[in-house]
Amino acid sequence: MGRQYLKEVTSLPGLKAASSVDVPAIVREVIESIRGDGDAAVRKYSEKFDKWSPPSFKLSQADIDAAIANCPKQTLDDIKEVQQNVRAFAEAQKGSLKDFEVEIRPGVHLGQKNVPIDHVGAYIPGGRYPLLASAHMTILTAKVAGVKNVTGCTPPINGKIPFSTVAAMHLAGADEIFLLGGVQAVAAMAIGTETIQKVDFLAGPGNAFVAEGKRQLFGEVGIDLFAGPTEILILADQSADVFTVATDLISQAEHGPDTPAVLITTCAELGRKTIETVNRLLTASDLSTGSVAKTSWDAFGEVIIVDTMDELWELGNQYASEHVQVFTRTPRDALERMTNYGALFLGEKTCVSYGDKVIGTNHVLPTRTTSRYTGGLWVGKYLKTCTYQEVTSDQASGDLGRLCGRAARAENFEAHARSGDLRANKYKKDQIKWIEKSQKTTSSL
CATH class of the missing domain: 3.40.50.1980 (Nitrogenase molybdenum iron protein domain)
Known part of the structure; x- marks a missing residue:
């Protein structure tokens, strides 16, 4: 019989109209405006898109405490239980990642370290729904990875503070919380403004504008995923x-x-x-x-x-x-x-x-x-897997120097080859003409 479609994708007029909006152009305008005008541009777009212009977008500890106080006890208990689950799995993931060092030949030591990103920006969507679960996934996972500073942004909902989302962000370990939404939030975190510190990495889901903002900012900062x-x-x-x-x-x-x-x-x-x-x-x-x-x-x-x-x-x-x-x-x-x-x-x-x-x-x-x-997204996304090397043996350095000289010259990289030659001369006593010539020249200086 083969493949049979009982129901297929169709096209709706309303969705076609929505797709005619030039999302990349709008996002590009917001990003460049924030790049040029900082906080003033952030405020302009927050007023335009969210009708939100408080004295400060950053929540104080008193604001956070008030948000938590406005949450039902059951909601707080549930947040804590879910975060226990997220933390347990994230810690198991981190435990699967090991730093190591290996001596691949006598005197040649190679190693790997998993180094946390310094500063992460976490976007927690609001809009149609207060997605407080995204706080657990982005902020808590970053903290388990060892990220020192996490800035969290979430939009107001109908001009009000989303208490449960703020509580989840705080309990997850956010170092700073801004009540700021949309592409203006991710752009402010990626670029940095007078009041919002620049981050190294953006995480979290969002609408088409947020997703496009992350796409355009990728490279300037890291991102978790290109999401639809x-x-x-x-x-x-x-x-x-x-x-x-x-x-x-x-x-x-x-x-x-x-x-x-x-x-x-x-x-x-x-x-x-x-x-x-x-x-x-x-x-x-x-x-x-x-x-x-x-x-x-x-x-x-x-x-x-x-x-x-x-x-x-x-x-x-x-x-x-x-x-x-x-x-x-x-x-x-x-x-x-x-x-x-x-x-x-x-x-x-x-x-x-x-x-x-x-x-x-x-x-x-x-x-x-x-x-x-x-x-x-997982713990490993917040870690940079970095390598290091150390040669502790004269013989190993000399042998590698000879190999490097040959390998580099095969690629026409003469200066690379000379770095290898220098070690071969120093530790294997190889007679190398360019070194002898250079030493004579420099000795007369």
Whole structure:
């Protein structure tokens, strides 16, 4: 039968209109304005985009304490429990990274150190939702890595301080917190202004303007990922539960109006019933995000039937999705069969929402098939793997000098070769004409 599409990506007029906005040009204007005018430009764009112009964008300790005091105790307890999970996994990741030194030949010592980045800027989105979980993922992970200074930025929500987000940022270990959103926030952190210290690295998700800002600023600073709209891919056989599949597809579709939600299955009946169930659930009056999720599902939802499990894994790898849920009889097969994904969620007891909010793995993940060449945000992203070398033996330095001389001249790098010659002369007593000539010249000075 081959591949069969029960539901394909469609095009909606409203989304076409939104895509006509020249995001790169707008972002470029903001960045260059902040580069030239610093805090004044930051304030101008905060007023323009967020209607927000407080006396100071930086929150004082009193502001932070007040935000925490305004959070329900249960919310604070939950933040702390989730951060325990994130910290435990991040510490395990850090433990897997080892500094080492090896003597590759007598007297030649080579080593590797994992050195934390000095200053990180973490962007915590607001906008449609207060994504306080991003504070755990970006700030706490950086602190576990050993980053000395983390600046956190998050936007106001409807002109107000998002108390729970600020509490999460503080408890995660942010050294400074600014109530500042959008591309003006990431540009201010990357460039530096009179009141916002320049960072070395930007982390955190955001809207199309934030993502484009990070893209344009990359190189001037490091970034975690080039990110697009969130994605979910479910791989399922006939053992999957229709209601669970439908519910989990919708759980990601609510992120925004451009979220791909895809089911690939070997069971045509599951595919048909999933479409029916998703459509029915999206009409439920108690789903507050139903209209957003429906827009995404109608435009970007897909249901694809394949004949065999081999085809299922192959197509799953082609999609290279951010989140891949595996609802098959033996879900751990995916650990061997899948190579392109941001994160795997194995079995019905697991869901993407756990990864997004509570389980402890990082939710800043590659999208738009970039999982073909990168993983997500983790402790290692905040560490620079640096090497060092030391030669302690006369013989080893002389031998390397001879080798360096030959290797460099094969590439026509004469000055490199002479650095090697010098050691061969000094430690192996090689007679080298250019050295003898130079020594005669310099002795007369």
